[in-house]
Amino acid sequence: MKATIWHNPKCGTSRKTLAILEETPGVEVEVIEYLKTPPSADKLAQLYRDAGMTPQQGLRIRGTDATERGLPDADDATVLAAMAADPILVERPLVETGKGVRLCRPQERVLEIL
Template sequence: MSVTLWHNTACSKSRNALKLIRDAGLDPVIVDYLADPPDVATLRKVLADAGLRASELVRSNEPVFAELGLAGADEAQLVAAMGAHPRLINRPIVITEKGTRLCRPPERVLDIL
């Protein structure tokens, strides 16, 4: 099975999701989305595949969220902001043939392995 993990090594939830994936005997493709941010089209696809709204994926507690005045922003504005400022993307995101999930809590990854 192919598994892709949008990963941030500084995030404990992301590290825990990675551990669960590896404990299941899988070796994921790890995407450092901070160093190699997804474009807007990829973000839209992930949102659609996961059944999420941009407001559910954005990290509203990041300082840049307030700096950009994103409170009350529409979906298109949030997606554009996440594309330009990947720190705004919540994690971990896991993509498999069985689905795409924002794995918060990390155990949500088990549903798609």
């Protein structure tokens, strides 16, 4: 099974999720450091749709200026555009497999799609 993780190596939860993926037999992991290679607004929209969540639910508030920018109350397109332009606004880690997408907070949520 292929698993793609949108990863921030400075984030403990992201590192723990990556470790779970790497330790699971039969999982081929693709790591995308999303701060270096940000997903497009369209890709983010697809990830959140497949995870059954809104872009606002995937918005990182802590350590960002998202609240000051009014993003928690903004429409989907505005939030997605802001995330694509400033990927620090993306809550992490997002993991995508053939079984679905999860925002892996806590990291054990990744087990739902393995």
